[in-house]
Amino acid sequence: MALIVDHLTHEYDEGGITVRALNDVSFSIHEGEFLGLIGHTGSGKSTLVQHLNGLLKPTSGNIYFYGKDIHDPEFDRRALRGKVGLVFQYPEHQLFEVTVFKDVCYGPRNLGLDENEVELRAYEALKQVGLGDENFYVSPFELSGGQKRRVAIAGVLAMKPEILILDEPTAGLDPKGREEILDLVVSIQEQTGMAIVLVSHSMDDVARYADRILVMDHGTVAFHDTPEKVFEHGEELEKMGLGLPQVTYLMRELAKETGLSVNTSAITIDQARDDLIRIAEAMRS
């Protein structure tokens, strides 16, 4: 198990009132898996991801990274920041160096690596996100929005994390840009075998990409299962301000309106297409 969250509770004080942002949260992240993390704004997702790389300290409970308690005094939390890489929302806002290459060097240099290794990693990471050599020595501010975001992701990849957490990496991008970033994440996972945690507001995206989905609601884990299983709970998800993939709604309506035995648990367009073709063929013969 790459990471285990065990009975994690996080409280903070707001004007003399104790607010419980996370309440007895337990789950684990498998090595190399693609985990989708969903929940409405304020459900505790962001607090949770900050715990995963030790940016916050639990009020109670523990987090284990490959079996070691990350809040143990012996544990090297600085190294953890590299092992559990966190790409924040709108990460391009955090680019600051004069060139793209220098910006990507910042993370690995902070890990205390020697300069050769730092530059080698920066080079590899920029290649991984598909940025051409001609962009290495320009100012990050001259790049397009999608390119800037790739540079920001490269900055985290250069630390060679074992778990890569991305907080809504597609926010504000056009449809093609969203697809490119998600395809990039999948290719990074395939090349490196690192586990991915994708925080998303898009049910369609987590349905399509995730191996398992963690649903947060009011600071607790509402569901933690495969997309197929999680999206069986349409009503509960809607009550939490979430919902189902659009194609699942369509299939449900088709079943209701036509009385055909449509697969109402289809969660991707491909599944729906294959199912409807099957039905059409059955009707023809």
Added chain:
Amino acid sequence: MQDRKSLIKTKDLVYEYIRRDEEGNVENLTEAVSHVDLEVQPGDFIAILGHNGSGKSTLAKHFNSILVPSEGTVWIEEMDSADEKNLWDIRQKVGMVFQNPDNQIIGQVVEEDVGFGPENMGVPTKEIWERVEESLKTVGMYEFRKYSPNKLSGGQKQRVSIAGVIAMHPQCIVLDEPTAMLDPRGRKEVIRAVRALNDVEKMTAILITHYMEEIVYADKVFVMDAGKVVMSGTPREVFSQVEKLKELRLEVPVVTELAYELKKAGLPMPDGILDSREFV
């Protein structure tokens, strides 16, 4: 339609963006908006699509004189947007809502925030309160009038921003990716509020978005690329061109996409299906 007076009209609109080098010399000129002609009629629900950097936000900023054309003309109800003496009137006719709810709310209390606009316009106090009440009711936020905005969700904040605009009684509201930062419920709330404004209050709405399913109810869609309007028509007309939209870095609603996939597989499906009822 010809005899109706356009609310917004652009003729050969060009907006040039000047890039300078470190010494301040002009490096090059980019046309962010390039020779755009379009008209918006009162009561229309208009959607503008286009990939990042296609010029849609720059275009929208011309609709209430945040930007003025480098070449060509923009008229808001026959007022030239480049003429400074029209600025005040134009800003009152066309209100804007932006992407980030946290940058748009200034009041400590919801009703105070919504009242800022009309107060700045010199509306009498009694009427300000009437407008605040009416606007908050329109977007379904009246019960939150005494709340502090930072206690609200993203969708609720955006609806307060919309209320702040409609309290100024504009004829047109321009929304620049109002749902980009919201969760599914927030997105639904905001789009529902915009549709109600257009349907019930007959307010002209111009919605810029990357989410295709938000615009299936629009009267007209403009698609931008490299500063130009490259496609326009009803949602059905635009969404029947699946391949062309993909070339423009866009997509079609999921329902449309599935129908398209089935058609490719040889099933008899019409083009440009927009919602599940049609699909059935």
